[in-house]
Amino acid sequence: MQRTVVVTGAGISGLAACCHLAKYAHGTKVILLEASDRLGGWLHSTRTERGAVFEHGPRGIRPAGPVGKNTLKLVSDLGLENDILPVPGDHPASQNRYLYVDGKIHKLPSSIGSILQTSPPFTKPIIGSILKELMVRREKTPDETVHAFMQRRFGKELADIAVDSLCRGVFAGDCRKLSVRSCFPMLYNAEQKYGSVVLGMLFGGGNCPSPRNSGLPIVTTKKSWGRWSLTFKRNSKALPSLSNYSFKLSILYYSMHVLVMPEFRLFNVSIRVVKLQDGTIKADHVISATSAKALSFMLPPSMDALTEELRQILSATVAVVNLEYEGSVLPFVGFGHLVPSLEDACVLGIIYDSVSYPQQNRTGAPTTRLTVMMGGAWFLEQIGDPDKISQDHLLKVAMEAVRCHLGVQTDPLYSITHIQKECIPQYTVGHWKRLENITNYLHHSKVPLSVVGASYQGVSVNDCIYFAQLAVDKLLGKS
Numbered sequence: 338m339q340r341t342v343v344v345t346g347a348g349i350s351g352l353a354a355c356c357h358l359a360k361y362a363h364g365t366k367v368i369l370l371e372a373s374d375r376l377g378g379w380l381h382s383t384r385t386e387r388g389a390v391f392e393h394g395p396r397g398i399r400p401a402g403p404v405g406k407n408t409l410k411l412v413s414d415l416g417l418e419n420d421i422l423p424v425p426g427d428h429p430a431s432q433n434r435y436l437y438v439d440g441k442i443h444k445l446p447s448s449i450g451s452i453l454q455t456s457p458p459f460t461k462p463i464i465g466s467i468l469k470e471l472m473v474r475r476e477k478t479p480d481e482t483v484h485a486f487m488q489r490r491f492g493k494e495l496a497d498i499a500v501d502s503l504c505r506g507v508f509a510g511d512c513r514k515l516s517v518r519s520c521f522p523m524l525y526n527a528e529q530k531y532g533s534v535v536l537g538m539l540f541g542g543g544n545c546p547s548p549r550n551s552g553l554p555i556v557t558t559k560k561s562w563g564r565w566s567l568t569f570k571r572n573s574k575a576l577p578s579l580s581n582y583s584f585k586l587s588i589l590y591y592s593m594h595v596l597v598m599p600e601f602r603l604f605n606v607s608i609r610v611v612k613l614q615d616g617t618i619k620a621d622h623v624i625s626a627t628s629a630k631a632l633s634f635m636l637p638p639s640m641d642a643l644t645e646e647l648r649q650i651l652s653a654t655v656a657v658v659n660l661e662y663e664g665s666v667l668p669f670v671g672f673g674h675l676v677p678s679l680e681d682a683c684v685l686g687i688i689y690d691s692v693s694y695p696q697q698n699r700t701g702a703p704t705t706r707l708t709v710m711m712g713g714a715w716f717l718e719q720i721g722d723p724d725k726i727s728q729d730h731l732l733k734v735a736m737e738a739v740r741c742h743l744g745v746q747t748d749p750l751y752s753i754t755h756i757q758k759e760c761i762p763q764y765t766v767g768h769w770k771r772l773e774n775i776t777n778y779l780h781h782s783k784v785p786l787s788v789v790g791a792s793y794q795g796v797s798v799n800d801c802i803y804f805a806q807l808a809v810d811k812l813l814g815k816s
């Protein structure tokens with residue numbers, strides 16, 4: 338009899354799982370259930386009538402490392418090679434990242450020379466912290482906060498400024514709460530294996546197997562890309578930017594008989610029945626690709642132990658304000674700048690989109706596109722209840738940040754504000770244990786359920802794709 342696999346959630350994780358099923362699970366009926374009327378989840382962009390593209394979620398994907406190469410292989414398999422916008426490794430957007438500290442913008446050290454000398458906002462050459470790290474004893478802790486780990490190994494200044502900012506620029510999170518073991522497994526493993534992060538970086542390898550060779554990953558290595566984004570160059574009016582990726586994946590569903598159903602409620606996985614408002618679907622297996630919290634609300638009372646674990650994986654809310662200014666208004670070129678929480682807990686950072694992707698500027702006169710990101714782990718404390726805050730207020734705070742940090746005095750020509758509610762999972766200390774409990778529960782109860790998505794093993798687009806494919810491989814007995 339034909340096997341049915343239900344995938345819940347059409348974000349990049351659910352889409353990647355469907356794509357992998359289509360490729361390897363021949364004869365399987367795949368049903369994709371999505372609560373909203375849009376595919377892509379947090380991959381979401383707007384193209385204005387003037388041709389400018391504004392990303393409200395991710396905008397850059399790292400090509401490096403095994404998971405980066407794996408994504409590029411998928412791009413290649415989908416025939417999207419010509420639709421991606423690479424940012425070369427030697428481009429200012431790849432080379433220059435900034436921090437806003439003490440009311441000034443500082444370039445982050447990016448060369449050997451710059452770590453040998455004192456580069457503000459740091460008060461000592463970074464090489465000193467690196468050399469000292471080699472002498473720090475290995476601690477056999479099961480987990481600790483990113484801040485505690487980095488302060489212990491590299492000193493307080495780097496932890497307070499650089500590491501704090503990095504956690505805001507990837508997790509919109511607080512390094513004093515996030516887990517080093519789950520957020521930066523390479524750093525944690527380097528200490529466990531080599532007794533030092535520096536030695537681990539020098540001698541350690543990647544964290545997952547390399548994908549089979551395809552043309553694209555090799556090209557990126559040769560040309561040394563810093564990051565890339567997707568756009569439909571050939572039919573630029575069709576659909577905007579990164580959303581095209583999910584659109585293209587969705588074309589695949591229609592050709593492989595994936596049924597896309599909006600507005601559903603999963604009722605009981607244990608008896609292999611997915612219950613919708615208007616009927617039921619019998620499933621041999623369910624792949625959950627929603628957030629852990631969303632899944633927890635779909636499970637029956639008999640799965641309370643699993644529900645309990647899932648509810649502990651919370652996510653941060655980010656206000657994303659896209660701004661478009663007339664002319665070239667930036668005093669610096671680069672990827673953008675981050676703001677450490679000690680400087681200003683509210684504004685996480687500003688991305689200089691038009692530097693990385695000038696192709697996505699409006700046609701005609703020169704413009705500057707910026708994205709201000711605010712809130713994250715500090716949303717409630719700094720901004721308030723996301724259900725009550727006005728978009729006008731957020732726009733004012735964002736414009737003030739651009740004025741104050743970058744000296745831009747004019748008002749933007751165009752703006753879009755989104756409150757991305759609970760958009761980035763926070764892997765707090767002990768996350769590894771929660772994952773272990775979830776895995777053990779699923780294994781021992783033999784419930785036909787797999788969990789994939791940003792809530793578990795990595796928030797980047799690369800990780801979402803890689804781990805969704807891995808779950809499908811496991812289901813098919815391929816790994």
Ligand SMILES: Cc1cc2nc3c(=O)[nH]c(=O)nc-3n(C[C@H](O)[C@H](O)[C@H](O)COP(=O)(O)OP(=O)(O)OC[C@H]3O[C@@H](n4cnc5c(N)ncnc54)[C@H](O)[C@@H]3O)c2cc1C
Nearest residue numbers: 346348349350372378379394395396760790791796797798
């Ligand atoms: C502002 C922002 C910037 C980012 N920047 C980057 C970046 O530059 N680079 C990078 O690599 N990553 C970035 N990320 C992270 C990355 O975009 C996300 O982690 C990733 O897109 C999550 O994908 P997902 O499929 O796991 O989850 P989601 O995108 O959350 O998809 C889950 C889907 O499930 C659906 N759903 C929810 N509940 C139900 C239900 N009950 N029934 C059915 N469907 C349901 C949702 O509607 C959604 O479509 C960024 C994220 C944000 C928010």
Ligand SMILES: C=Cc1c2[nH]c(c1C)Cc1[nH]c(c(CCC(=O)O)c1C)Cc1[nH]c(c(C)c1CCC(=O)O)Cc1[nH]c(c(C)c1C=C)C2
Nearest residue numbers: 399434505506507508509673674675685686687688710797
């Ligand atoms: C200010 C908030 C945020 C900015 N980007 C994100 C948030 C929450 C989300 C995000 N950014 C990156 C990733 C993927 C990480 C990966 O492992 O691939 C995610 C989920 C990429 C990224 N952005 C910055 C760094 C240092 C990284 C990781 C490494 C890399 O891709 O090179 C820096 C950065 N992010 C933001 C700004 C303003 C900024 C400035 C330098 C926005």
